[in-house]
Amino acid sequence: MREKFKVALAQISCKRGDKTENIRKIEDNVVRAKKQGAELVIFPELSVTGYVLRDQIYELAETIPGQATNILEKLAVKTGTYIVFGLPELSDKTQATIYNAAVLVGPDGLIGKYRKMYLPTHSVFEEKRYFRPGYQTAVFETELGKIGLIICYDVFFPEVSRLTRLKGAQLIVCISASPATRRAFFETLTVARAIENTAFLAYVNLVGIEDGLQFWGGSRLIGPNGRVLVKTKYDKEDLVIGEVNYADIRPIETFVPMLKDLRPELFDKLKENAEKL
Amino acid sequence: MELTSSVLDLNWSEVETKIRSFIKxxxxxxxxxxxxxxxxxxIDSSTTAALSALAIDGNKVFGLLLPEQETYNAQDIEHAKLVAEKFGLKTQMIDITPTLKTFYNTIPIFETADKLCKGNIKARTRxxxxxxxxxxxxxxxxxxxxxxxxxxGYxxxxxxxxxxxxxxxxxxxxxxxKLAQHIGLPKEIATKPASPKLWPGQLAEEELGIKYETLDLILYGLEHFMKSEEIAxxxxxxxxxxxKMKHRWLYTEHKRRMLLTTKIEYRTVGKDFRLPSTFY
Structure with missing residues (x-):
């Protein structure tokens, strides 16, 4: 396993419904990131299709593996990189049951997927109308260490990142499509999730305007002490490379020992009280 | 939540950027x-025109001055020209009086005393x-x-x-x-009393029966799910x-919505035919 590697935050805008164009943009960014030494390239939530799809999602959703995943799998193999991207996943057992999924492909092909657990359905968000929630956190053993995947609104719920960390992920990848009105929340919560789990957290957000929603970008790689190591521009497409060095976790974990101090018995109380809310 | 004028304060540079990006x-x-x-x-059309010019360049923004006899006001024309000049807009002035007169003369049930119905003809003609x-x-x-x-619904x-x-x-x-002042609109435009100009002497605050400073705080409270008692x-x-303001808000939703129909088929326009507003 590699202790140290470069990760690219590929902050793109999407052409809604145009998978060919979006995949072309993903390919272009992977090649550029690779030239700059990146071994992991991360794209935003639903980066294959765009975010505001409404009923068109039924036309655009596809299985994993499926056409888009196959193309991006080949790209990962050809370039020898790990890539995280998002797409609406059609369940292979049904005809219209869709998940909001993050996919990890690598030099040996498809590694795995994560299905978003927390689907925002309030204000301008209508994800529960279209998506079935996922039921599992996702952590994958790779040459770049154990990588966990979460999506956007999941970051508001500390238990998702916690469980991902407890399964061994030292790098939590959060792909996102967050509009500008939510910026302050994400800037705070991404840092909090990194600190409380003494883990690296790579947050990659969408940019561009879809149906009046302006996505703010501001993608960032955060260290286990909560320091923002690198950050992309706000509101504009950008590609920024940062470095993950797992050795940085040890001194933090030693003197800011949240994982050592965890109290599992409180989780039972949490469950008990959450059910009574 | 405390309802003071500070709740309406925004970062005007950020607002300007957002609106310009949206237009562009x-x-x-x-x-x-x-x-x-x-x-x-x-103020509203002047601000919108200025932001449009800042977003895509004034020579791509066409401002139409559409005065009519009854509500003609030389100062308004002057203000419109001032904005056009400052932000480099293209303009054209058309007197819509003859068109309006044709409507008035050809509608069999037309009543000149009904100023609201008559005024709405002006807005629709424009x-x-x-x-x-x-x-x-x-x-x-x-x-x-x-x-x-x-x-x-005003x-x-x-x-x-x-x-x-x-x-x-x-x-x-x-x-x-505030945004108008931020983007440098002349003060005389930014501070003059609002009027839809549907009939002579019509003033928005007089007609609504409330000052905008108060109305906006009421609406802000309603927007944030506050109850009438608490707002009052x-x-x-x-x-x-x-x-009364809450009633205006709730009972004018029909003016802001897609046409209402009754649900008969599988997917219905305006109800569960849910598509993005744009697909690019």
Whole structure:
């Protein structure tokens, strides 16, 4: 396993419904990131299709593996990189049951997927109308260490990142499509999730305007002490490379020992009280 | 939540950037050659025109001055020209009086005393002129409605509210005034009393029965799910006044929505035919 590697935050805008164009943009960014030494390239939530799809999602959703995943799998193999991207996943057992999924492909092909657990359905968000929630956190053993995947609104719920960390992920990848009105929340919560789990957290957000929603970008790689190591521009497409060095976790974990101090018995109380809310 | 004027304070540079990005992005994606809008010399259309010019360049923004005899005001024309000059807009002035007279003379049930019905003809006639330019010159119609008017339904259905985009519609009137000052609109425009100019002497605050400073705080409270009692208490108002504004807001939803129909088939336009507003 590699202790140290470069990760690219590929902050793109999407052409809604145009998978060919979006995949072309993903390919272009992977090649550029690779030239700059990146071994992991991360794209935003639903980066294959765009975010505001409404009923068109039924036309655009596809299985994993499926056409888009196959193309991006080949790209990962050809370039020898790990890539995280998002797409609406059609369940292979049904005809219209869709998940909001993050996919990890690598030099040996498809590694795995994560299905978003927390689907925002309030204000301008209508994800529960279209998506079935996922039921599992996702952590994958790779040459770049154990990588966990979460999506956007999941970051508001500390238990998702916690469980991902407890399964061994030292790098939590959060792909996102967050509009500008939510910026302050994400800037705070991404840092909090990194600190409380003494883990690296790579947050990659969408940019561009879809149906009046302006996505703010501001993608960032955060260290286990909560320091923002690198950050992309706000509101504009950008590609920024940062470095993950797992050795940085040890001194933090030693003197800011949240994982050592965890109290599992409180989780039972949490469950008990959450059910009574 | 404390209802004071500070709740309406925003970072005006950020607001300006957001609106400019929105206009620029939409014009580009739609493939239109620019924007056309009615330029009345009032604060809303002046601000919208200025922001459009800042977003896509004044020579791509067409301001139509559409005065008519009854409400003609030389100062408004002067103000509209001032904005056009400052922000480099293209303009054209058309006197719509003859068109209006034709309507008045050819509608068998026309009553000149019914100033609201008559006034709405003016707003809708302007819409027709503006859309003609949009069609003919491949321009987008940019609306100038603000959130105070949108929420209270203080506009003409299919008239001044009709547009392809409405960039300042999420800002209350008092916020538009601040944004206007921020982007450098002449002070005399930013501070003059609002009027839809549907009939001579019509003033918005007089007709609504409330000052925008108070109305906007009531609407802000309603937007944030506050109850009438709480809003009235905080603002030192009678609950009846708050309820009157709330009533205006709730009972004018039909003016802001897609046409209502009855559900018969599998997917219904305006109900569960849910598509993105644009697909680019």
């Amino acid at each position: 992005d939409y014009v580009k994606k739609s493939g239109a050659k620019g924007i056309v809008l009615g330029l009345s010399g009032g 819409m027709i002129y503006i859309y003609y330019y949009a069609n003919k010159l491949n321009l987008l119609v940019c609306g100038s409605s603000n959130k105070s008017e949108a929420m209270t 506009f003409t259905k299919w008239g001044d509210f009709a547009a392809d985009i409405s960039p300042i519609m999420d800002l209350f009137k008092t916020q538009v005034r 208490k905080q603002l030192g108002l009678k609950k009846e006044l708050v309820d």
